[in-house]
Amino acid sequence: MLNTPHIVRDVMTETVAAVDRGARFKEVVETMERWKVSALPVLAGEGRVVGVVSEADLLPKEEFRESDPDRLEQLRRVDDVHRAEAVTAGELMTSPAHTVRADATLSQAARVMARESVKRLPVVDGHGALVGIVSRADLLKVFLRSDEDLAEEVRRNVVGTLFAAPARDLQVTVADGVVTLRGRVRDTSLVPVIARLVRAVEGVVDVEFDVTGPATARPERSVGRNI
Secondary structure, three states: OOOOOOOOHHHHHHOOOEEEEOEEEEEEEEHHHHOOOOOOEEOOOOOEEEEEEEEHHHHHHHOOOOOOHHHHHHOOOOHHHHHOOOOOOOOOOEEEOOEEEOEEEEEHHHHHHHHHHOOEEEEOOOOOEEEEEEEHHHHHHHHHOOOHHHHHHHHHHHHHHOOOOOOOOOEEEOOOEEEEEEEEOOHHHHHHHHHHHHHHOOOOOOEEEEOOOOOOOOOOOOOOOOO
């Protein structure tokens, strides 16, 4: 399709700040501040992602500085109490990390983010090694495509696919990412199919229709001879 980024590799950031499991608490904080990020992948071995350490993982250290949690809070917040005592990234991190493959579709990445309530995902290769990071903002880049680009893709890859001959009676316009199709279609039962295919074009916000079925054919006049 026309310039449509279909997979995570197309939108991810390849330069990623990360720490190893042995990184000390202060080093983690300094790395976050230097890179202006709120979370870091934690690596082991050949760059394999084994966890993620976030600001939320660091905060218990400050929260419990002045007083120890009571017995009830210790039972209710076991992980946070453990993190308040942690000194390395390996002790602080959330593991296993929620990751996504570089060849995953953008919708697959969006589903993982939504399901796990995270703002970004480390991107890994087939061996689990870190190759990039993708954020919510990266996934939204598809909505920056121009209306003209979207219209051309819909004409070529949706209308052009469904109709063997050029569909001159079906006009495609796009305004602010909303696709409108106007005119005639040979079979109105195709409208749900068209809608699904148009919405699958990355960058499309919505689709609207103003279509009718084929014009009623005029009856043929028979020509005869008087006998």
